[in-house]
Amino acid sequence: MNRLLIVDDSLVMRSRIARLCASGAVGGIEIAGQAANGLEAIEVARRITPDCVTMDLTMPEMDGEACIAELAGLLPEARILVVSALSDKATALRAIKKGAHGFVHKPFSDAQLAAALKELMQ
Amino acid sequence: MNSATGLLGKYRDLVIAIALFLVLDLGVLLFNFYASGRIEADTSKINASGELRMYSQQLAKALLTLAQELRDGMPIQTSQAQISESHANFRKALAELARRDGRDDAIAQWLSREALANEADLLRRIETYWQPLDGTVVPLLGKENPEAIDVEIAVTKVVARNIKLMQLANDLTQHLETEAVATAGRLRSIQITAILLALVNFAFIVFKFVRALRRSDRVAEVAHEETDEILATLREGLFLLNADGSIGSQRSLSLDNLFGRPVRTGERLSDTLAALVEPDTAAVAADYVELLFKDRIKAGLLDQLNPLSEVAVRGEGEDGRQRRHLSFAFDQVRKDNKVAALLVTVHDVSEQVRLRSELAGAEEQLRRDVDLLLAVLDRDPGLVAAFLVSAEEKIELMNADLQQVEPEASAYAGMIDRLFRHTHAIKGEAATLGFGTVAREAHAFEDRLVPLRRSGNISGKELIPLAVALSGLREQLERLRGVYDKASNFARPAQGLDPVLRQIERLTRHVAQDLDKQVRFEAVAAHLPVLPESLATLLREAVPQLVRNAVAHGIESAEERLRAGKPAEGRVRVEVERQAGDILAVSVWDDGRGICADSLRRQLVDSGRKSTEEAARMSERDLFALLFEPGFSTAATANPHAGRGVGLDVLRELVARLGARLKIATVPNSYTRFTLLVKA
Amino acid sequence: MSYRSLRPADIEVFSEAISHFFATATSDPAQVRSAYVIERGDPILWNDYNGVINVDGGFAGCVAFSAPRSLLSHVLLRMGEQDFTDEKHRDIVGEIANILSGRARRHFGEGLSISTPAAFCGRDNAVTPRARSTPYAIPFRWHGYDADLVVHLDVLA
CATH class of the missing domain: 3.30.565.10 (Histidine kinase-like ATPase, C-terminal domain)
Incomplete structure (x- = not known):
């Protein structure tokens, strides 16, 4: 069972991702924790050591890019999927380079996110 | 294993045919042995049968001589020796004829069952006739002085039976000769048939083999042609990108066209891109490609970030009209779960981009001609004021129309007609008063409306340029209003x-x-x-x-x-x-x-x-x-x-x-x- | 500082973002009705909920998503939400504004730096204009609800 940490400043987005995972559309995944910004994400990740992370980029306190860099050092085994509305490629690529594994645009359909999560866990 | 079965499967017919060929050849060879043995046996039996006749005659003659010598009181040793010799030779020939080797086997039976039966029958009859003779002659052989009476009896028997024996031996010889010829003929036929079969088989093998070879040659040829064809005519470019960032030797010819210059094997993609796209994009692309070579990254999860998914080619048609656009797609080629290379597909998407940008229709901003506007001040301020009021009112009506329009074809059509009328009225008035900037803006607005008016199927999105054009028209009017307000302080309406x-x-x-x-x-x-x-x-x-x-x-x-x-x-x-x-x-x-x-x-x-x-x-x-x-x-x-x-x-x-x-x-x-x- | 006002293509990118968002996130398309100019003096936000993204970088202004509560409730429902609190509505209105302006970076590039969303209820006058050019509204209809995306943006030269 892969343990997932959801990082997004939008409550609705977090619960949408959580529901998708709970629905069984993505097999072998369980929600281990949620965080509304980068700082909180680091703190939660230390505690729960997730296997996978979905990461928003535009967030208050600490943005996704900085958070990915921290997490990559903290949990080198964790796989990070960037889920963001930022569609300019240079920024997203920078975030991936810091240690993420994939990218999904907001808005996304359930099927899109489910497929990305499955591929992330493979 | 699988491939071995496959190989046998593929050549099964051929293998069987060759095996059959060998069997047939071997069969013919063995049969030849057999046939020559049989012919030899037949020949010796024919000879023996001939000898029977001869020795029977000799025996009869010798016995008659013996009888005569006994009667004349002459020495009898010579004739006795002759009797003994002919008797022994007769028995030897009979024994030879009775030998069954090579005559009781299946092949002989199958070849000439009836003839063999006849032969045996004839032989039995000869033996039957011979047996009493043998019984009378044998006692005479050991004695130095045989009784004349015994000899007379023997003579009588031999003479009486000799004719019949000679007859029977003759029959047997003839029978054997005929049968030997027939058997030899049958054997020859079989041999010829077998040889013919072997030849047919050989021909089959040759035919089959050559055809299979030719077919596989042709398939290979076609496959080769196809590959050449595909790589030569593919509109999309295809190449392998090595981990060191160099372009591999396997690539389609169309790549040269797409890139607008010949591509060299070993050329670095970053150099290619530097010449092809804007420096910013090239830099992002370098990052992207670098990421794709990381084993932890899955290309599918980064599709959305591909900076080359639709990229303008540099240095062509800088006016932005005929600019070519290329689209690069990347697939990871993994070996042992490590990214060994990237398969890169390049498409020319200029047409799609052109169509889209035509829809977007980026409008050239109209030049603002303040000087002309100021020159307009020599017009009657009353007319200018009236124009401004009516034009502003129309703009407001038009904007309200845009704001409230229901998303239905008929509503859109009605609105376009109203916009057209208002704009045209503004244009006419502005031109009358000599406000060129306003008239030009209004004319541009009309230009936007013309295609919509003709189109029966308008969507809300197509109205966006109208809002912008309206804003431009409004801006010109505001400018005019500003100048007018200042000027009206010191002008009196006529x-x-x-x-x-x-x-x-x-x-x-x-x-x-x-x-x-x-x-x-x-x-x-x-x-x-x-x-x-x-x-x-x-x-x-x-x-x-x-x-x-x-x-x-x-x-x-x-x-x-x-x-x-x-x-x-x-x-x-x-x-x-x-x-x-x-x-x-x-x-x-x-x-x-x-x-x-x-x-x-x-x-x-x-x-x-x-x-x-x-x-x-x-x-x-x-x-x-x-x-x-x-x-x-x-x-x-x-x-x-x-x-x-x-x-x-x-x-x-x-x-x-x-x-x-x-x-x-x-x-x-x-x-x-x-x-x-x-x-x- | 000099600026240029928006061109049709600049605004169309937002219209496209609306269509894309609703088609992807709710699998029901939104119908962009039109586009119009917001008159000087008119408030740029007027609906029950308004999500505002401030834009900086080579740009000045904001992108605002202004929608009736019912539309947002319906979107929440589509996303599988069960409770429809005020907080959820504020959250989603901000998130949509964020997603729509995020997509605009495709067109405007990395220079379009966008803030985290701020959500307002009703005709809050908390929004002071940050751009000088004409504000545009893109009214659209989704499931019978009317909402607007407001684009008030100067492209700094």
Whole structure:
């Protein structure tokens, strides 16, 4: 069972991702924790050591890019999927380079996110 | 294992055929052995059978000699020895004939069962006849002095049986000879058949083998051709990108075309891209490709970040029109779960991009001509103010229309018509007053509307450029308003008709100049101490349209006029007069070609709006009414003064709004007069 | 500082973002009705919920998503939400504004730096204009609800 940490400043987005995972559309995944910004994400990740992370980029306190860099050092085994509305490629690529594994645009359909999560866990 | 079965499977027929060939050959060889053995045996039996006859004769002769010698008291040793020899030889030949080797086996039985039976039968009969002889002759052999009586008996028996024995031996010989010939013939047939079979088999093998070879050659050839073909004609480019960032040797020829220059094996993609795309994009692409070579990254999860998914090629058509766009797609080629190379596919997507950008239709901003605006200040401030108020009102109406329109085709169509009328009115007024910047903005707005008006299927998105164009028009009006507000502090509005007529005269000259026509403007106006609002509106909004129409449609070119026997210079006259019952009449008259009912009919038929019969049935009144329908124009091509099919359409709305009446009088090739009647 | 106002293509990118968002996130398309100019003096936000993204970088202004509560409730429902608190509505209106302006970076590039969303209820006058050019509204209809995306943006030269 892969343990997932959801990082997004939008409550609705977090619960949408959580529901998708709970629905069984993505097999072998369980929600281990949620965080509304980068700082909180680091703190939660230390505690729960997730296997996978979905990461928003535009967030208050600490943005996704900085958070990915921290997490990559903290949990080198964790796989990070960037889920963001930022569609300019240079920024997203920078975030991936810091240690993420994939990218999904907001808005996304359930099927899109489910497929990305499955591929992330493979 | 699998491939071995596969190999056998593929060559099964061939393997069986060759095995059969070997079996047949071996069979023929063995059969030859057999046949030669059989022929040898047959020959020796034929000889033996011949000997039987001979020895039987010899025995008889020797016995007769013995009997004679006994009677004559002569020595008998020689004849006794002869008897003994012939007897032994006879038995030997008989034994030879009785040997069954090679005659009881299956092949012999199958070949000549009946003949062998006959042979055995004959042999038995010979033995039967021989047996008593043997019994009488054997006792004679050991004795030195055989009894004469015994010899006589033996002679009698031998002579009596010799004929029959010779007969039987003869029969046997003949039988054996015939049978040997027959058997040899049968054996030969079998051999020939077997050899033929082997030959057929051989031919089959050769045929089969050659065909299989040729087929596989052809398949290989075709496959080769196909690969060449694919790589040569693929519109999309294909290449392998090595981990060191170099382009591999396996790539399609079309790549050269796509990149606009020959690609070398081993060339670095970053160099290729540096020459091909903007530096920013090339830098992002380098990052992207680097990430794709990381084993933890899955290409599928980064698709959305591909900076080369639709990229403009540098250095071509910098005006942005003919610029080519390429699309690169990357697939990871993994070995042992490590990314060994990237398979890169390149498409030319210029056409798609062009279509999209055409839809987007990035508009060139209109030049703002403040100087001209300032020059406008020498116009009558009253007219400017009135224009501003009416134009601003129209802009507001148009924006409200855009805001409230329901997303339905009919609502869109109605709105486009209204926008067209308002814009056209603003354009006309602005041109009359000489506000070129406003008129140009309005004209640009009309340009946006034209395709929408023709399209039966408008979507909300297509209205976006209208909002922007409207904003541009509004901006120009605001600019004008700003200047006017400042200027109006020290300008006093003029009164009466004169300023209005001067503006109209200016418009007439302007339109005539633009259309390269010679026109004289005349104005005849009643004295009016105050300008009633209805008349002012007509003069501001309707008359400019009518004058524009008169110059554009009515007045002919100088040559045409001369050919028609008219003066080269055409005349346009505006008259304002008071009629009975507080009615004011404004008319615009020109001495041009008039309106020809027949040419209107023809135009209706040509444009497909009416059939020939329907058009023929229409009255002049109905035909002229068409001039006031939206979208109807008599000019062949659109220019700023004619041809949009708007103008008279505006008039109709205005007439309705003011409760005015409109009259048309026309004589082809002579004149046209539009008269507007309004209550004072 | 000089600026240029928006071109049709600049605004169309937002219209496209609306279509894309609703098609992808709710699998029901939104119908962009039109586009119009917001008159000077008119409030740029007027609906029940308004999500505002401030834009900086080579740009000045904001992108605002203004929608009736019912539309947002319906979107929440589509996303599988069960409770429809005020907080959820504020959250989603901000998130949509964020997603729509995020997508605009495709067109405007990395220079379009966008803030985290701020959500307002009703005709809050908390929004002071940050751009000088004309604000545009893109009215659209989704499931019978009317909402607007407001684009008030100067492209700094």
